[in-house]
Amino acid sequence: MKKLLLLIFILPLSIATMAQTSKRDSGQTAKKWLFFKKQPTAASRVVNPELPKRDWSKIDLSNRAADHLVIQYGSDTWLNRPDSVRLGSGFSRHFNMYFMLDKPFKTNKKYSLAFGIGIGSSHIFFDNSRVDVKANTARLPFNRTDSADNFKKYKVTNVYAEVPVEVRYYSNPENPNKSWKLALGMKVGTLLNTHSKGKNLLSKNGFSIYGPTYVQKESQRRFFNGTMLALSGRVGYGAVSLSAGYQITGVLKDGAGPSMNRLSIGVTISGL
Numbered sequence: 043m044k045k046l047l048l049l050i051f052i053l054p055l056s057i058a059t060m061a062q063t064s065k066r067d068s069g070q071t072a073k074k075w076l077f078f079k080k081q082p083t084a085a086s087r088v089v090n091p092e093l094p095k096r097d098w099s100k101i102d103l104s105n106r107a108a109d110h111l112v113i114q115y116g117s118d119t120w121l122n123r124p125d126s127v128r129l130g131s132g133f134s135r136h137f138n139m140y141f142m143l144d145k146p147f148k149t150n151k152k153y154s155l156a157f158g159i160g161i162g163s164s165h166i167f168f169d170n171s172r173v174d175v176k177a178n179t180a181r182l183p184f185n186r187t188d189s190a191d192n193f194k195k196y197k198v199t200n201v202y203a204e205v206p207v208e209v210r211y212y213s214n215p216e217n218p219n220k221s222w223k224l225a226l227g228m229k230v231g232t233l234l235n236t237h238s239k240g241k242n243l244l245s246k247n248g249f250s251i252y253g254p255t256y257v258q259k260e261s262q263r264r265f266f267n268g269t270m271l272a273l274s275g276r277v278g279y280g281a282v283s284l285s286a287g288y289q290i291t292g293v294l295k296d297g298a299g300p301s302m303n304r305l306s307i308g309v310t311i312s313g314l
Contacts, residue, residue, distance in 0.1 A: 101151055101215065101216060102216075103146055103151055103215060103216065106215070106216070106218065106314075107144075107313060107314065108143060108144055108145075109141065109142065109143050109144070110141075110142060110144065110312060110313040110314045111139070111140070111141060111142075111312070111313070112138075112139070112140040112141075112142055112158070112160070112206075112310060112311075112312040113138070113139055113310070113311045113312070114136065114137070114138040114139075114140075114162075114285055114308055114309070114310045114311075115135070115136070115137050115138075115308050115309055116135065116136060116285065116306060116307050116308010116309055117133070117134060117135055117136075117306070117307050117308060118134045118135055118136045118164050118165070118166060118304060118305070118306050119134055119166075119304070119305050120166060120293055120302040120303070120304055120305075121302060121303045121304070121305050122300070122301060122302050122303060123300060123302050124300050126184050126186075126300075127171075127184050127300060127302070128168060128169050128170065128171050128184070128186070129166065129167065129168060129169065130167040130168045130169030130170075130171075130196070131167070131169060132167030132195060132197065133167070134164075134165060134166045134167050134197075135164075135165050135308075136162065136163060136164045136165070136306050136308065137162075137163050137165075138160065138161070138162040138163070138204070139160050139161055140158045140159065140160030140161075140204070140206050141158050141159060141160060142156050142157065142158030142160075142206065142208075142312075142314075143156065143157060143158060144156045144210070144314050146215065151215050152211060152212055152213070152215050153209065153210065153211055153212075154209075154210045154212070154215075155207075155208070155209060155210075156206075156207070156208045156209075156210055156225070156227075156314070157205070157206065157207045157208070158205070158206055159203070159204070159205055160203075160204055160206070161201065161202070161203060161204065161234075162201070162202045162204045162229070162231060162270075163199060163200065163201045163202070164199065164200045164202075164304060164306075165197050165198075165199045166197060166198050166199075167195070167196065167197045168184075168196045168197065168198070170186060170187050170188050170192050171184055171185060171186055171187060171192075171196065172184075172185045172187055172192070172193075172196065172238075172240070173185075173196075173198050173238050174238075174260075175198065175236060175237065175238050175260055175261070175262040175263075175265065176260050176261075176262045180297065180298070181265075181297070181298055181299050182265040182294060182298055182299040184299075189246055190246055191243055191244065191245055191246060191251065192243075192244055192246075193240030193241060193242060193243055193244065193258070194241060194242040194243075194244055194250075194254075195240070195241040195242065196238070196239070196240045196241075197238070197239055198236070198237070198238050198239075199235075199236070199237055199238075199239065200233060200235070200236050200263075200266060200293075201233075201234045201235040201236075202231035202232060202233055202234060202270050203231060203232050203234055204229050204230065204231035204270070205229065205230045205231070206227060206228075206229045206274065207227045207228055207229075207230075208225040208226065208227035208274070209225065209226055209227060210223065210224070210225045210314070211223065211224040211225070218280075218313065218314050219280050219281065219313075220280065221279070221280070222277075222278075222279050223276075223277065223278055223279065223283055224276075224277050225274075225275065225276050225277075225283075226274070226275045227273075227274050227275070228271065228272060228273050228274060229270070229271070229272045229274055229287065230269075230270070230271055231269070231270035231271075231272075232268060232269060232270070233263055233266055233267065233268045233269075233270065235261065235263065236261065236262065236263035236265075236266050237259055237260060237261035237262075238259070238260050238261075239257065239258070239259045240257070240258045240259075241254075241256070241257050241258075242254045242255075242256055243256055243258070264298075265294055265295060265298040265299060266293065266294055266295065266298075267291050267292055267293060267294060267295050268295075269291055270289060270291055271289070271290045271291045272287045272288060272289040272290060272291075272304070272306075273287065273288050273290065274286070274287045275287075276310050278310070281311055281312060281313060282309065282310070282311055283309070283310045283312070284307075284308075284309060284310075285306075285307070285308055285309065285310040286305075286306065286307050286308075287304075287305070287306040288303065288304075288305055288306075289303050289304040289305075289306075290303070291303075
């Protein structure tokens with residue numbers, strides 16, 4: 043009888059203890075499940091798909107101008123010149139103006155081919171020198187005037203009819219005024235006119251002989267290369283860009299003087 047009563051007393055305590063243990067184990071198991079559920083495996087991670095690339099061949103450029111005016115202005119110099127060719131302190135410069143057409147590529151309208159026609163001029167200043175463009179000699183004379191009468195300002199000007207061709211890139215072809223631009227190309231030209239111009243003839247003592255408004259101008263192009271071929275490039279934003287050009291053909295004809303090439307650096311203003 044005593045054993046039966048002891049068994050009846052112990053059995054509820056055992057059941058209660060087992061219930062608490064089971065509840066505690068269930069809670070820990072649930073926490074572990076939640077922890078592992080919050081930490082996704084590498085296989086369960088979702089990779090965000092890449093945004094589709096824009097098809098630049100399908101954009102509408104019907105509102106963009108197909109023709110435009112190009113104006114260039116900047117500095118000029120002759121490279122590889124000998125000591126006998128003494129350029130002056132005056133601002134040797136170029137001024138070019140072209141009318142050009144722009145044809146976007148069909149496959150990618152960020153790129154285009156542009157070509158046109160226009161006038162280019164180069165003005166080279168000399169210091170205490172006279173360039174005798176009308177001389178009856180085989181080579182063009184560059185005469186120094188250090189100890190003789192000389193002009194206060196003296197320059198030689200070449201004027202060309204030019205055909206520029208460019209391959210262009212636009213970061214935003216739909217709005218060229220808010221776009222980075224890059225252009226590489228070349229220019230082909232034919233010489234129209236060459237002339238020298240001296241202003242205010244001074245004596246060797248520095249006195250004006252005929253007054254400050256006196257001008258002497260001589261025109262002859264036979265010493266200068268009749269064909270001009272130059273590489274060109276420019277980079278900028280909107281309507282303004284920095285430009286550079288290098289004349290591959292010599293400034294003078296073969297045998298007419300030293301072999302020199304023209305380098306141009308300046309600014310270009312263009313709608314495209």
